[in-house]
Amino acid sequence: MPGVSLPEHRYSRTEATRLLCAGVYLDAGFRRRVIEELVDHRERPVAPPNGVDVLPVLSHALRAVGQEVRTARLLLAVWAGFLLSDVLMCWDSLSDRWGVDADVGSADVLTALLQGDDRLTGGMPLPWSLLYALVALGLWLAHRAGGKGAVARAAGLPDPVAKAADGAGSLLTWAATGFALFYWYWYLSCLLAGEAQTPYPALFPLALTLVAWAHQSAQRRSLCRWLSRWTFADARQPDLPGGPLFEDLRDDIRREQEAFLTLYDDDSPFVGLGDRGTPWSFAMELRERPRPDGALPHQNTGPLTAHAALAMIEPQLTGLRESAARTGKDRLRDLEIDRIVYLPGGVARDEELEIGGAAAPVTRSTGHRGGLPVHDPAQVAAHLREAVDEGGEGRRVFLRVRVGAWHEQIVVTVLVRVHTQGRMLVLEVEPYVLGPVRKDFRAVDTFVDRLPETWPRAALRALRHAPAVGVGTGIAALGTLRGTRFTGWSDREPIPDVPRASLRALAATRQLTVFQRMDATRYVKTVQERIVGGVREALKAHGYRTEEFEQHVYQLSGGSVFIGAMSGGAVATGSNGRATHTHQGTAPGNAAAPQGGA
Incomplete structure (x- = not known):
């Protein structure tokens, strides 16, 4: 065969x-x-x-x-x-x-x-x-x-x-x-x-x-x-090996590996991404920036949606990749940027489903010939289109940014999700690092x-x-x-x-060398900076104020917090943090250093 x-x-x-x-x-x-x-x-x-x-x-x-x-x-x-x-x-x-x-x-x-036979075993x-x-x-x-x-x-x-x-x-x-x-x-x-x-x-x-x-x-x-x-x-x-078992298995695995969709269990949704880094997020109210002519701020661009925000982040990351490819050998030249759907489990890998609307995103097929497997490209495209702005608890769309460094020995993945419901902007960032293959x-x-x-x-x-x-x-x-x-x-x-x-x-280990850990940290911080830049551009393009956003940008590095603008007050981080305020005429825009362990 x-x-x-x-x-x-x-x-x-x-x-x-x-x-x-x-x-x-x-x-x-x-x-x-x-x-x-x-x-x-x-x-x-x-x-x-x-x-x-x-x-x-x-x-x-x-x-x-x-x-x-x-x-x-x-x-x-x-x-x-x-x-x-x-x-x-x-x-x-x-x-x-x-x-x-x-x-x-x-x-x-x-x-x-x-018992042993002396004649046979020589005394053994x-x-x-x-x-x-x-x-x-x-x-x-x-x-x-x-x-x-x-x-x-x-x-x-x-x-x-x-x-x-x-x-x-x-x-x-x-x-x-x-x-x-x-x-x-x-x-x-x-x-x-x-x-x-x-x-x-x-x-x-x-x-x-x-x-x-x-x-x-x-x-x-x-x-x-x-x-x-x-x-x-x-x-x-x-x-x-030949046979229908392995033919079906090959087709299933190929379709699932090429699909930008995965099923997940509530206890471990991000299977295979490695060790979780320090997640960060912020929330702010969307305040419109007034215009002299009295027109609506987003009259030409429309209201800010999660899709629009991600569409402004993606060019920032693409520019980072192109710049790295032109100027050197940095692994950021191979930066991968895509959107992926995380779908709750309970669907068989070959089960045919009908694509529904936003109110009923997916329904089980009952013999309908138009049904498609959950990992079919048409199904994935429908999920990406419908779920990006719905803000659902089960079906979620992430912008996935991936760097395979050290010949794929270090894999850095940053997942980004944006919410814009209720005139609020919420940004969630989840970084992960996967260690090298076993020695x-x-x-x-x-x-x-x-x-x-x-x-x-x-x-x-x-x-x-x-x-x-x-x-x-x-x-x-x-x-x-x-x-x-x-x-x-x-x-x-x-x-x-x-x-x-x-x-x-x-097949991975958790033992990163000093240089590998330095590179992983650099990749995460660089990607986060481009994410912040994309959100900033999205706010400007849709006519919203950015002052509050600048004040809410958190750059987490060893527990410290950088504040873009602050006049008066004090900041402390960490379980033993302690902050006091004395009026010494500190210039606005200076960083307030945390006191105590972070």
Whole structure:
């Protein structure tokens, strides 16, 4: 069956997409989470793309799972042969010892295996297969324990917790390594001393090593072919598996990633945007500026609406982007500006809806052929048109400003909403910062640069890592098979849901470097300044006074408040703030500095 080809998206070739594709080969847990979110829970729409196209990530995850399952089957066959050889050798040993006419049962063989047979194992307490299994399990535990501290730091836990996890991981690593080396030395000593009656105790570990070697080689070929920094820009990524399930899934995800609309849950509306910054807002009464000729201030422009205010902010941001593109290499040259609708959940991703008016913005379709899926471009355009000025509590339109900096490692998003009802102007600004992709995912370039390996080096690596790789692959395959990967084939009607997780956010850390944090702060402040400029121009263009607006402009920086004009009085901020006023003839327009912690 031919595969399902992947459409191109504006984020299909970003660095974040490449690193997440590589991450599904490097982390089995992340790989399972990708499949769980995109395949197992087909009732959930995907979160808005934040610099990542999730379709190639899913394609690589499914491909890695296929390799994993094939490898697990081979490993299971080898281990079954290993254990069966022990059983047969024990059975033969008991038959020779008890006589040809003796009735040797399976219970006798099992007892002999567990108690140890000197003639079979050379004095070892366990048969060869179980002893080698202890070696493999110990090495796998040592490998897993070694990364606990790094995982804790990547999760953004406090330093004491991360250090404790690192110390516990190191202790467990030493203990597991010592355990594995003890039994490995015992195993090799008996094998080299000629205690084995047949060569199978050496052949089966060699077979396990070859299977693990083939598995690792296949992963390395995939990374080099599709996901290296040199090939990713031009390589055609692998297709999704064939069949109607993945065809429908591809179409749904493509439509949702291209739509400027997302469904949300009340508890977590802004899924995938990262850490929330300091929000700020202000409210002011719209006071008309009198004109000498007595005409209405907005006779030619009309009253100030939310749509009109956003339309005045957008050119300010567009000018910022064009200026940055002309004058340097600042990431503001790639500033993204669009409007996005946040719609309450409760609608299935493929449910057809009828576009209604402002009073009834959307109604469920009852067989109407003109109905459209909620993420259809016509539906999205209708929501953008109808909801921008309604000021509703559920359906909301935001101006979304996005900067993908440091090769999409730092994502700054600023959401802007304007209200103009009741002769009031209310501006709401919500900034978010999403951290870089996990460090172990970013290390894929260092790993790929060392490839291809020489045969001796690859053979030594396979011998050293094969026991741990075999156990890890088997456990990961069991976790995959235990999941509900093919629930899309079920006739059960899924309950409509909302995006619960963003793959980009799942692969992100909260550890920003000093320069990254400086840049994120600069982007937020620059965008906020342009937003203020756009609102100021909107007030002037529609004939409203701007004096009160100038006095209500808050530039939040470490808790301080800048006031454009003030004559007399005092200002204090912070829980311990304290302000006093003494008449010293302070000139109007000076900043009133806060006293006390902000």
